[in-house]
Amino acid sequence: MDVREAGLTVADPAAYAEEGRLHEALSVLRGADPVHWVDPMPDAFPFWAVTRHADILEVERQHELFINNPRPLLVNADHDRHIAEQGHMLNTLIHVDDPQHKRLRPVVADWFNPRAMRQMEVEINRLARRYADRLAEFGGECDFAQDIAVGYPLYVILSLLGLPESDFPRILQLTQELFGGDDAELQRGKSNEELMQVVLDFFEYFNRITADRRANPTEDLASAIANARLDGEHLPDIDTISLYVIIATAGHDTTSSTIAGGMQALIEHPEQLARLQRDPDLVATAAEEMIRWVTPVKEFMRTATADYELRGTRIKEGEALLLSYPSANRDEEVFDDPFRFDVGRDPNKHLSFGFGAHFCLGASLARMETRAFFAELVPRLRSVELTGEPEWVRTTFVGGLKHLPIRYRLR
Numbered sequence: 001m002d003v004r005e006a007g008l009t010v011a012d013p014a015a016y017a018e019e020g021r022l023h024e025a026l027s028v029l030r031g032a033d034p035v036h037w038v039d040p041m042p043d044a045f046p047f048w049a050v051t052r053h054a055d056i057l058e059v060e061r062q063h064e065l066f067i068n069n070p071r072p073l074l075v076n077a078d079h080d081r082h083i084a085e086q087g088h089m090l091n092t093l094i095h096v097d098d099p100q101h102k103r104l105r106p107v108v109a110d111w112f113n114p115r116a117m118r119q120m121e122v123e124i125n126r127l128a129r130r131y132a133d134r135l136a137e138f139g140g141e142c143d144f145a146q147d148i149a150v151g152y153p154l155y156v157i158l159s160l161l162g163l164p165e166s167d168f169p170r171i172l173q174l175t176q177e178l179f180g181g182d183d184a185e186l187q188r189g190k191s192n193e194e195l196m197q198v199v200l201d202f203f204e205y206f207n208r209i210t211a212d213r214r215a216n217p218t219e220d221l222a223s224a225i226a227n228a229r230l231d232g233e234h235l236p237d238i239d240t241i242s243l244y245v246i247i248a249t250a251g252h253d254t255t256s257s258t259i260a261g262g263m264q265a266l267i268e269h270p271e272q273l274a275r276l277q278r279d280p281d282l283v284a285t286a287a288e289e290m291i292r293w294v295t296p297v298k299e300f301m302r303t304a305t306a307d308y309e310l311r312g313t314r315i316k317e318g319e320a321l322l323l324s325y326p327s328a329n330r331d332e333e334v335f336d337d338p339f340r341f342d343v344g345r346d347p348n349k350h351l352s353f354g355f356g357a358h359f360c361l362g363a364s365l366a367r368m369e370t371r372a373f374f375a376e377l378v379p380r381l382r383s384v385e386l387t388g389e390p391e392w393v394r395t396t397f398v399g400g401l402k403h404l405p406i407r408y409r410l411r
Contacts, residue, residue: 001024001025001028002028003028003029003032003033003036005025006024006025006026006028006029006032006036007025007029007033007036007037007038007049008038008040009021009022009025010025010026010029010038010049010299010322010324010396011038011040011043011044011047011074011322011396012396013182013183013394013395013396014394016298016392016393016394016395016396016399017183017391017392017393017394017395018392019392022326023326023330023339026051026324026326026327026330027330029049029051029324029327030051030052030327030330030331030332034050034051034052034055034311035048035049035050035051035052035055035310035311035312035313035315036048036049036051037049038322041077042077043076043077044074044075044076044077044080045071045077045080045320046320047074047301047319047320047321047322048310048313048315048319048320048321048322049321049322049324050310050321050322050323050324051324051327051328051331052311052327052328052331052333053328053329053331053333053334053349053351054331054333054334055310055311056323056324056325056328056351056355057351057355058310059302059310059321059323060323060351060354060355060356060358061355061356063097063098063356063357063358064097064098064305065304065305065306065308066302066303066304066305066308066321067097067302067303067305068094068095068096068097068101068300068301068302068303068358069095069096069097069303070083070084070088070303071083071301071303071320072094072095072300072301073094073299073300073301073396073397074299074301074322074396074397078192079192079195082192089195089196089199090199090238090241090242090245090246091238091239091242092242092243092245092246093105093242093243093246093358093361094246094300094358095242098357101357101358103230104235104239104243105361107224107225107228107235107243108221108224108225108243108247108361109361111160111221111224112361112362112364112365113364114364117364117365117368120160120365120368121368121372123156123159124156124368124369124372125372125376127152127155127156127372128152128369128372128373128375128376129376130152131148131151131152131155131373132373132376132377132380134147134148134151135148135377135380135408135410136410140407140408140409140410141387141405141406141407141408142405142406143403143404143405143406144260144263144404144405144406145256145260145390145400145401145402145403145404146402146403148259149256149257149259149260149263149401149404150172150252150256152255152256152259152369152373153251153252153253153255153256153259153366153369154168154171154172154252154256155168156252156255156365156369157247157248157251157252157362157365158171158248158252160220160221160251161220161221161222161244161247161248162218162219162220162221162222162223163209163222163248167205170205171205171248171249172252174198174201174202174205174249175248175249175252175253176253177198178195178198178199178202178245178249179249179253179393179395179397179398179399180393180394180395180399181195181395182394182395182396183393183394183395183399183402184394185402186393186402199245202241202244202245203237203241206240206241206244206245207237207241209222209226209244210225210226210237210240210241212226213225213226213227214226214227214234221247222244225240225243225244226240228240247361247362250297250362250398251362251365253296253398253399254296254297254362254366254398255296255365255366255369255370256400257294257296257398257399257400257401258290258291258294258296258366258370258400259290259369259370259373259374260400260401260404261290261293261294261296261400261401262286262287262290262293262294262370262374263377263384263404263406264386264390264401264404265289265290265293265294265341266378266384267384267385267386267406268341268386269341272286272341272342272343273378273381273384275343275344276343276374276378277378277379277381280375280378280379282343282344283371283374283375283378284367284371285343285344285345285346285348286343286344286374287367287370287371287374288345288348288350288367289341289342289343289345289348290370290374291350291352291353291366291367291370292329292335292345292348292350292352293329293341294352294400295325295326295329295350295352296352296398296399296400297325297352297354297360297397297398298324298325298326298395298396298397298398298399299322299323299324299325299396299397300322300323300325300354300358301320301321301322301323302320302321302323303318303319303320303321304316304317304318304319304320304321305317325351325352325354328350328351329350329351329352334349335348335349353366379411380410380411381408381409381410381411382408382409382410382411383408383409384406384407384408384409385406385407385408386404386405386406386407387405387406387407388403388405390403390404390405391403391404
């Protein structure tokens, strides 16, 4: 694969469903041109692909120089033009910069701090046990991604929000349609209008939640968002809904990808599964390795607000950069034998949660959920194997396995 093809691969949603092709492309870019100009027109607007761990850190540290707006994610050219004309459909924490980011993040940050996580630990352990118990209900075969990995973090985050369990399937469907816009199995449609309708459905649902929580305040996160005030006023509707959406979607989809991908890694590296079974205390480092290995968030985009030299390459004011987290997490300059899955890897300086001002709000929760689930699951497994080909979501943003057919025996 030459450098030009490698660059175009980074912008191809299908490549993220073909891990071998994706990592071949990223390895080529890291070695030959770590800050590489990609021009995929007419499909998408051009950008710099940043593929080295150190360079991504350099960009992330300077959040006032490299900003989220107007292009926080890689989207197709039609979507970019739509945003330029009409603005973003959502205004989440990944869309905004300071001072707005600094004002909005504290509205929900306390719900994910260490004290809050300690208070949630008993409930998370209970839910981990509940979903590990479900394996026995499937008679030794299941689609692990759909039958187990999706439900557990979905239940955790939507319970934290205080949403009724009867609504969980609806939120799951909307999440998959929002993140799966490039995947034929998950998408509602390909047009901007169809994507807009997904967002409008979120607005309709969470507007009802907001009205209810303002009339009848409760002790859940949904009520905290609905009743938050800045300068004495409720948040604007778009900010309120956007906070709900980012928590209700990224708050579970990323962790389900980690859990499904972690299971696949244990199956494909049976010596690591055996090692974890011999030494359960490795579950914390194993969870970190799963998060590195899967890297559920594939990229964020930044826009330069001034000319800047990155690894000897001149970035011009107004140009976009794609920060490739799967590439950073396989960087040979940072990780010893980065293509080895190692449940005892330490240190593990992965960038799956980003870095700096936009570091993932739910990182501690994701870590706790992953640790708790595999602490329950691993001791129960007598044997486990694949019964078919794993299938990944086609995406350039958030995603992982959508199908993982397995056969297993439990102790």
